Amino acid sequence: RIRRYRWEVKYEYKSPDCFQKMVITINGQSPGPTILAEEGDTVIVELTNSLLTENVAIHWHGIRQIGTPWFDGTEGVTQCPILPGDTFTYEYKVDRPGTYLYHAHYGMQREAGLYGSIRVSVARGKTEPFSYDHDRSIILSDWYHNTTYEQALGLSSIPFDWVGEPQSLLIQGKGRYNCSLVSSPYVCNETSPQCSPYVLTVVQGKTYRLRVSSLTSLSALSFQIEGHNMTVVEADGHFVEPFVIKNLFIYSGETYSVLVKADQDPSRNYWVTTSVVSRNNTVTPPGLAIFNYYPNHPKKSPPTVPPAGPLWNDVKPRLNQSRAIKAHHDYIVPPPHTSDRVIVFLNTQNKINGHVRWSVNNVSFNFPHTPYLIALKENITGAFDPTPPPNGYDFVNYDIYNVANNTNATSSNSIYRLQFNTTVDIILQNANTMKKNDSETHPWHLHGHNFWVLGYGEGKFDNFSDPIKYNLIDPIMKNTAPVHPYGWTALRFRSDNPGTWAFHCHIEAHFYLGMGVVFEEGVERVGKLPSSIMGCGKAKGLSR
Numbered sequence: 250r251i252r253r254y255r256w257e258v259k260y261e262y263k264s265p266d267c268f269q270k271m272v273i274t275i276n277g278q279s280p281g282p283t284i285l286a287e288e289g290d291t292v293i294v295e296l297t298n299s300l301l302t303e304n305v306a307i308h309w310h311g312i313r314q315i316g317t318p319w320f321d322g323t324e325g326v327t328q329c330p331i332l333p334g335d336t337f338t339y340e341y342k343v344d345r346p347g348t349y350l351y352h353a354h355y356g357m358q359r360e361a362g363l364y365g366s367i368r369v370s371v372a373r374g375k376t377e378p379f380s381y382d383h384d385r386s387i388i389l390s391d392w393y394h395n396t397t398y399e400q401a402l403g404l405s406s407i408p409f410d411w412v413g414e415p416q417s418l419l420i421q422g423k424g425r426y427n428c429s430l431v432s433s434p435y436v437c438n439e440t441s442p443q444c445s446p447y448v449l450t451v452v453q454g455k456t457y458r459l460r461v462s463s464l465t466s467l468s469a470l471s472f473q474i475e476g477h478n479m480t481v482v483e484a485d486g487h488f489v490e491p492f493v494i495k496n497l498f499i500y501s502g503e504t505y506s507v508l509v510k511a512d513q514d515p516s517r518n519y520w521v522t523t524s525v526v527s528r529n530n531t532v533t534p535p536g537l538a539i540f541n542y543y544p545n546h547p548k549k550s551p552p553t554v555p556p557a558g559p560l561w562n563d564v565k566p567r568l569n570q571s572r573a574i575k576a577h578h579d580y581i582v583p584p585p586h587t588s589d590r591v592i593v594f595l596n597t598q599n600k601i602n603g604h605v606r607w608s609v610n611n612v613s614f615n616f617p618h619t620p621y622l623i624a625l626k627e628n629i630t631g632a633f634d635p636t637p638p639p640n641g642y643d644f645v646n647y648d649i650y651n652v653a654n655n656t657n658a659t660s661s662n663s664i665y666r667l668q669f670n671t672t673v674d675i676i677l678q679n680a681n682t683m684k685k686n687d688s689e690t691h692p693w694h695l696h697g698h699n700f701w702v703l704g705y706g707e708g709k710f711d712n713f714s715d716p717i718k719y720n721l722i723d724p725i726m727k728n729t730a731p732v733h734p735y736g737w738t739a740l741r742f743r744s745d746n747p748g749t750w751a752f753h754c755h756i757e758a759h760f761y762l763g764m765g766v767v768f769e770e771g772v773e774r775v776g777k778l779p780s781s782i783m784g785c786g787k788a789k790g791l792s793r
């Protein structure tokens with residue numbers, strides 16, 4: 250079946266946390282409309298760019314785009330940007346059931362609220378390995394009061410002007426800022442209905458599937474429902490061997506389904522809270538929503554103080570949760586037992602000509618002006634640097650626990666060209682930033698594929714002793730996985746989807762500062778490119 254959507258993207262003043270800011274909406278909403286489809290359906294989105302002076306592109310996060318790599322929505326990689334006034338039609342198949350996302354993939358536009366959920370139900374006649382009475386989608390995000398332009402300009406400037414910690418956390422687009430901190434000319438109104446808390450109404454005895462996802466710009470989060478356990482059943486569109494948690498750690502770009510039974514005292518409401526972990530954030534208050542037992546009033550505050558989240562700097566429980574996520578025993582897709590190529594990605598913060606940047610293997614990613622997919626498929630030479638980027642780093646001499654002796658890096662728009670239909674291992678290696686005793690969490694997202702998560706480790710990955718410990722029995726498949734502070738993460742995937750695919754840190758500012766790479770595989774097998782993706786750089790003459 251075909252699911253057709255017509256979207257108008259534009260700026261509007263909105264107050265999702267009571268503070269008025271320029272928000273990018275879809276048909277007047279942020280989060281935008283939820284895409285509802287069934288496994289095997291074709292989704293068509295006709296997007297009209299009504300931003301006054303700004304381009305746009307939308308990525309369908311978690312959808313592999315098999316046969317349609319040109320509709321992945323990654324500006325600079327798979328398409329030219331959509332110009333103001335233009336209507337661009339995305340058309341792709343949703344071939345797997347699960348919880349996915351969509352969001353802007355141009356500059357730092359996601360920060361302005363341009364995102365939403367994609368919910369793909371199982372094909373009729375098929376079942377899921379769990380049951381529930383109701384199904385709800387909740388996007389978690391962090392929220393800044395300045396604009397995407399102010400942020401991007403600050404990050405590109407000398408001196409470096411870091412985006413800092415967010416002003417608030419939003420649960421399904423709703424948060425609360427303390428308006429007494431605001432002076433004119435800014436508008437902040439704590440009685441605005443736009444910032445009334447999100448309410449999840451439940452009926453005693455029923456089980457709820459909550460599709461919880463994160464599209465934070467920066468923050469790693471913990472999510473919890475006061476007094477209620479959660480059972481994790483899905484991660485990034487893959488069924489999980491169920492396990493019970495009190496709080497869910499979730500990184501930007503991840504999606505989970507948890508089952509929650511409304512089994513507590515129904516005479517009151519409970520807090521739903523989300524709070525920042527992994528950064529020493531003393532300024533952003535927790536995000537609050539209400540778990541409302543029918544028939545209590547949905548706006549009635551719970552009688553308790555909202556429970557505090559976990560300690561921000563305790564890595565252990567986060568590592569434990571990452572390791573606990575395994576494929577459901579009836580849905581194991583066994584990974585190949587060996588790989589054809591291993592690429593190690595050292596994650597570092599660097600300086601380039603006085604600018605703060607992020608790099609992998611000391612190379613900071615720069616976008617070319619002509620999208621890779623078009624340059625490669627149409628044999629346009631000179632569109633990007635053809636030298637292959639480095640396959641690893643100086644394992645013997647690099648000290649991941651300290652600030653590098655030489656923090657300088659280089660920048661490049663070169664890409665990793667993978668042999669088609671091979672097995673590729675990626676080792677994400679974390680390290681110290683340019684600050685003493687500081688290593689951050691980076692959620693890495695791969696376009697066009699799901700990867701097997703073979704393992705998470707502490708310290709420096711060792712090519713001799715660590716691969717023996719890989720989980721080759723029941724690893725979960727995901728599209729986004731964290732590398733924990735001073736740790737490593739081992740991923741495996743098949744280069745079986747012809748196209749050009751970004752792989753990057755999902756922290757908006759980090760990718761903007763170069764923390765990403767692009768893979769090419771089987772580009773010679775890509776079908777005829779639609780002319781709608783052309784019209785920029787050296788692709789211009791080709792839009793016929």
Ligand SMILES: O=C1O[C@H]([C@@H](O)CO)C(O)=C1O
Binds near residue numbers: 682759
């Ligand atoms: O990219 C970043 O820059 C800052 C800080 O390291 C320098 O101000 C920070 O916390 C980041 O994640």
